[in-house]
Amino acid sequence: MTVRSSTAVHALAAALREEVLSGRLAPGQPLREERLAARFEVSRHTVRAALASLAAERLLVAEPYRGVRVSDFDEVQVRELQQLRTALECEAARLALDAGGLPSSEVDRAIDRLAEAERRGSDWIDVERAHAAVHQAIVDAAGSRRLSDTYRTLEGELALLLLHTRTVFSSRDLAEEHRVLLREVEALGPEAIRSHIAESTTELLRSRA
Amino acid sequence: MTVRSSTAVHALAAALREEVLSGRLAPGQPLREERLAARFEVSRHTVRAALASLAAERLLVAEPYRGVRVSDFDEVQVRELQQLRTALECEAARLALDAGGLPSSEVDRAIDRLAEAERRGSDWIDVERAHAAVHQAIVDAAGSRRLSDTYRTLEGELALLLLHTRTVFSSRDLAEEHRVLLREVEALGPEAIRSHIAESTTELLRSRA
DNA sequence: ATGGGACGGATTGTGTAACAATCCTCGGGT
DNA sequence: ACCCGAGGATTGTTACACAATCCGTCCCAT
Numbered sequence: 001m002t003v004r005s006s007t008a009v010h011a012l013a014a015a016l017r018e019e020v021l022s023g024r025l026a027p028g029q030p031l032r033e034e035r036l037a038a039r040f041e042v043s044r045h046t047v048r049a050a051l052a053s054l055a056a057e058r059l060l061v062a063e064p065y066r067g068v069r070v071s072d073f074d075e076v077q078v079r080e081l082q083q084l085r086t087a088l089e090c091e092a093a094r095l096a097l098d099a100g101g102l103p104s105s106e107v108d109r110a111i112d113r114l115a116e117a118e119r120r121g122s123d124w125i126d127v128e129r130a131h132a133a134v135h136q137a138i139v140d141a142a143g144s145r146r147l148s149d150t151y152r153t154l155e156g157e158l159a160l161l162l163l164h165t166r167t168v169f170s171s172r173d174l175a176e177e178h179r180v181l182l183r184e185v186e187a188l189g190p191e192a193i194r195s196h197i198a199e200s201t202t203e204l205l206r207s208r209a
Numbered sequence: 210m211t212v213r214s215s216t217a218v219h220a221l222a223a224a225l226r227e228e229v230l231s232g233r234l235a236p237g238q239p240l241r242e243e244r245l246a247a248r249f250e251v252s253r254h255t256v257r258a259a260l261a262s263l264a265a266e267r268l269l270v271a272e273p274y275r276g277v278r279v280s281d282f283d284e285v286q287v288r289e290l291q292q293l294r295t296a297l298e299c300e301a302a303r304l305a306l307d308a309g310g311l312p313s314s315e316v317d318r319a320i321d322r323l324a325e326a327e328r329r330g331s332d333w334i335d336v337e338r339a340h341a342a343v344h345q346a347i348v349d350a351a352g353s354r355r356l357s358d359t360y361r362t363l364e365g366e367l368a369l370l371l372l373h374t375r376t377v378f379s380s381r382d383l384a385e386e387h388r389v390l391l392r393e394v395e396a397l398g399p400e401a402i403r404s405h406i407a408e409s410t411t412e413l414l415r416s417r418a
Numbered sequence: 419a420t421g422g423g424a425c426g427g428a429t430t431g432t433g434t435a436a437c438a439a440t441c442c443t444c445g446g447g448t
Numbered sequence: 449a450c451c452c453g454a455g456g457a458t459t460g461t462t463a464c465a466c467a468a469t470c471c472g473t474c475c476c477a478t
Contacts, residue, residue, distance in 0.1 A: 006273045006469095007431065033459070043433045045254055048459090049261065056265040064215045065440045065459055080355035083300060087356075091296030146289035147296070215440095216460065242430070252462045257430090274430055274469045424475085431468070439460070448451085 008042055012050040015040065020059050020070060021156065023125075023163040027072035031060065057153050059160055073161050075205055081157055082201040086194055088151050089139055093190035096141035107182060110137040115175035127174065128162055134178050138185075138193075165208055217251055221259040224249070229268050229279060230365065232334075232372040236281035240269065266362050268369055282370050284414055290366060291410040295403050297360050298348055302399035305350035316391060319346040324384035336383065337371055343387050347402075374417055 005011035016036075019025060036047045055062040062068040073081070096102045114130040132155045139151040184192035214220035225245075228234060245256045264271040271277040282290070305311045323339040341364045348360040393401035 009431080010273075030458095032457095034457095044459090046432065049258070052258065052261060053265070056262070064219075067441095067459070077355070080353045083304065083351075083353055084297075084355060084359065087296040087300030088293075091292060091299070095292065142292075144289045144292055146286070146293060150293065218460080239429095241428095243428095253430090255461065276430065276470095419478105421478085422476090425473085427471090427473105429468100429470075431466100433466080434464090435462100437460100437462080439458100441456105441458075443454105443456085445454090446452090448449105 008046050009049040009053070012036075012040055012042060012046060013053045016050055016054055017057075017059060017156070020054070021159055021163065025070045027070050027160075027164050030067045030069045032067065058157050071157070071160060075208075078161065078205060078208075079201065081154065081161070082197055082204075085135075085151070085154050085158070086197045088147060088154065089135060089193050089197070090190045092139040092142035092144070092147050092151070093185050093193055095144065095147075096138070097185070097190065099143060101141045101143065102138075102182070102186060105137065105141040107134065107137045107141060110134040111175055111178050111182070114178065118173065118175055125163070128159070131174055131178075132159060138182075161204070165204060217255050218258040218262070221245075221249055221251060221255060222262045225259055225263055226266075226268060226365070229263070230368055230372065234279045236279050236369075236373050239276045239278045241276065267366050280366070280369060284417075287370065287414060287417075288410065290363065290370070291406055291413075294344075294360070294363055294367070295406045297356060297363065298344060298406070299399045299402050301348040301351035301353070301356050301360070302394050302402055304353065304356075305347070306395070306399065308352060310350045310352065311347075311391070311395060314346065314350040316343065316346045316350060319343040320384055320387050320391070323387065327382070327384055334372070337368070340383055340387075341368060347391075370413070374413060 005014065016031075025031075031051060033044050033047045033051070036051075037044045040047070051060060051062065051068045054060045055068055059071055060068045061071050093102070096105070110130070110133045114127070114134055117127045117130040136148070136151060136155060140148050142148075181192060181196050214223065225240075234240075240260060242253050242256045242260070245260075246253045249256070260269060260271065260277045263269045264277055268280055269277045270280050302311070305314070319339070319342045323336070323343055326336045326339040345357070345360060345364060349357050351357075390401060390405050
């Protein structure tokens with residue numbers, strides 16, 4: 001499944017994004033330009049452009065003259081990332097509710113897929129992907145392209161974070177949890193999402209070295 | 210006041226950002242790589258890197274093989290930008306309130322500066338800058354670097370938008386309005402911000418071609 | 419006149435090679 | 449043990465070249 005793209009930079013960025021989000025690279029690990037240029041058979045300029053775009057997504061961090069590395073997250077950064085997610089998802093839920101788009105939306109379907117992923121005991125990485133899709137679906141229900149795009153990159157960051165956090169949400173019924181969450185949002189308003197994310201934040205922080 | 214910076218790309222990006230936010234360039238106007246390279250005496254690669262970073266901030270839009278132009282905003286984009294602002298600022302206000310940081314914060318000082326800018330009948334662009342600083346101060350009160358950074362780039366976008374919108378918030382007492390807003394937030398909660406921004410959205414959209 | 423194409427200049431995308439600037443490591447000297 | 453300098457490794461930047469794409473224009477056939 002080669003990534004077709006209009007430009008080499010875009011294609012390389014996509015390939016590197018996939019690689020980073022596959023977990024094959026440890027947080028803090030440097031990405032060397034020459035090596036990547038040789039491996040993907042592109043010029044260093046192309047590599048640099050792709051790396052810069054991934055750094056803009058915060059999957060990588062770049063320091064002048066010191067190269068780019070896979071992002072690592074300390075506790076403060078995790079908290080602030082979750083605060084951002086909360087901001088966007090709550091607002092999105094509110095907009096979706098106002099437009100009456102939450103009930104009949106894709107969210108239920110996403111939750112069903114999450115349930116199936118859990119039932120067939122998939123790779124926890126697949127379960128997590130389905131979990132992320134549920135939250136993305138909630139945001140998408142707001143009908144704002146901008147909110148969706150912004151939230152998607154946050155989910156990417158979160159995925160990277162989870163990749164390198166041992167045993168996070170195992171031994172739970174995520175699907176049922178989110179069905180409840182959805183009902184609460186419909187009944188009590190978007191604030192239900194705040195506590196949902198806050199819970200995941202404390203769990204996330206607990207299960208870290 | 211030359212911009213000193215560790216790298217040429219960073220310096221050029223800063224210079225171009227200032228230029229875009231000065232209003233000297235019309236929305237939709239293309240930025241040609243050769244011209245910029247010649248004018249700033251840097252290579253085209255450096256120009257491209259700087260343009261890419263401004264595009265990531267959404268001050269410019271880039272299309273493959275078609276160049277980058279100064280961003281223009283249609284009604285939908287304005288709405289969605291304001292939705293994002295609402296999300297961040299409401300969440301920030303909530304966090305600031307929880308931490309008790311809103312009352313004794315820098316926000317009052319920012320409002321004072323806004324009052325002074327209005328009193329001495331400054332350039333409306335200066336007034337708007339002071340106005341933006343008030344909202345930034347509210348977000349900063351949350352104490353989240355990430356929220357502040359993200360909000361700052363949104364304010365940049367908004368500044369560009371306002372630059373090319375005639376006569377927006379003139380003939381009003383913005384400072385007093387925001388003192389009231391602050392009291393409402395403290396008394397009634399962060400939701401007061403939502404209506405504040407919503408109001409500005411409708412005004413903004415009304416005063417556009 | 420009018421709706422395609424075909425042509426050609428302008429602009430962007432990418433590569434190669436080189437060098438400057440900075441970082442980093444590893445010794446040697448005190 | 450600590451400072452420091454030398455040298456290699458890596459990034460930042462440049463110049464030049466060429467391919468890929470876009471865009472306006474002109475010509476032609478209907």
